[in-house]
Amino acid sequence: MSKKRRHEDHEEHIDESWLVPYADILTLLLALFIVLYSMSQVDAKKFQDLSQAFSVAFSNGQGVLDMPSIIERGPDADAENGGNENSDLEGMTDEEPLSEQEIEQLLEQSEHDLNTLKQEIDEYIADNGLTSSLETSLNMSQLLITIRDNALFDSAEASVKEDGRELAVSIAKMLENYPDFNVVIAGHTDNAPIRNATYRSNWDLSVMRAVRFLDIILLNTNLDPKRFSPVGYGEYHPVETNDTSEGRAKNRRVEISIVHNYFDPNKQQIISAKEIE
DSSP states (O other), X not given: OHHHHHHHHHHTOOOOTTHXXXXXXXXXXXXXXXXXXXXXXXXXHHHHHHHHHHHHHHTOSSOTTOOGGGSOOOHHHHHHTTTOTTHHHHHHHTSOOXXXXXXXXXXXXXXXXXXXXXXXXXXXXXXXXXXXXXXXXXXXXXXXXXXXXXXXXXXXXXXXXXXXXXXXXXXXXXXXXOTTEEEEEEEEOOSOOOOSSSOSXXXXXXXHHHXXXXXHHTTSTTSOGGGEEEEEOTTSSOSSOSSSHXXXXXXXXXXXEEEEEEEETTTTEEEETTTTO
C-alpha cells in the first residue's frame, strides 16, 4: 500500500517548465529598463553613436534618433563642442529690443522708400501711356500697384502678353533698389464662370495669372525669390459690382502689394511695418 501511495504522489507533481520563459521575459524587461535609463542620461556623443548604430541596423538612410529635439543637451555635451551650440541664437537674443525711437525711424524710412518707389512707377506709367491700365496707391504699410487684366492677358488666359512682359521686367528692375521689400502678387477675376480644358474655375485662372507674372519678375536674378509670393483670390475680392461690364472689368486685375519688413530681435521674427504702426 505504501508503494502505491508514493507513486500517486509522483504523478501529482506540478509542472514548473513555465518558469523558464517567465525568467527570460523578466531578463528582457530588466535589459529594456537599463537601456531606457542610460538613454535618459545620454550626452551628445553617446546619442550620436546610438543613432548611427540604429541607422546601420535598419539600413534606412536617416537614423531613427536623428532628431536633436528628442533630448536636451547637457553642459558636458556643450563643452565637448567648445560651447558653440546655439551660439548664433544666443547672439540674437542678446540684442536689445527695438526702442520707440528706432521703430519711428524705421517707419519713416519705410514711408520714404515706398514714396520713392511709387514716384518711379508713376513716372513709368505716364511715360508709357498706361494710366488707364495701371494705378498706384500708398499707405504707411504698403504700396499697391493695380493692373487691369487686359494689359497683361488675353481673355480667359494666363500667358502674359508682350506688353505685360515689358511691364514685369521694368517693375523687377525698380525693385532691385529695395531688397528689404516683400512682394505679394495677387490674381483676381470677375464672377463669370470659367471651365475649359486648362482652367477648371476662377480660382485656377487667378492663381496661374499671378504665378506667370511672377515668373517674369524673377527672371531678374538680382531679386531674392524668398521675398515673393503669388496668390489667387478668384472672384471673391471684388472692388466693384459684378452687375455691370465696367465693374467686372475692374475686378479682373493683378495686384502687386509691396511691403517693407523689419526684423524685431525682441520677437525673434520678421514683422511688417503694419504690425509696428
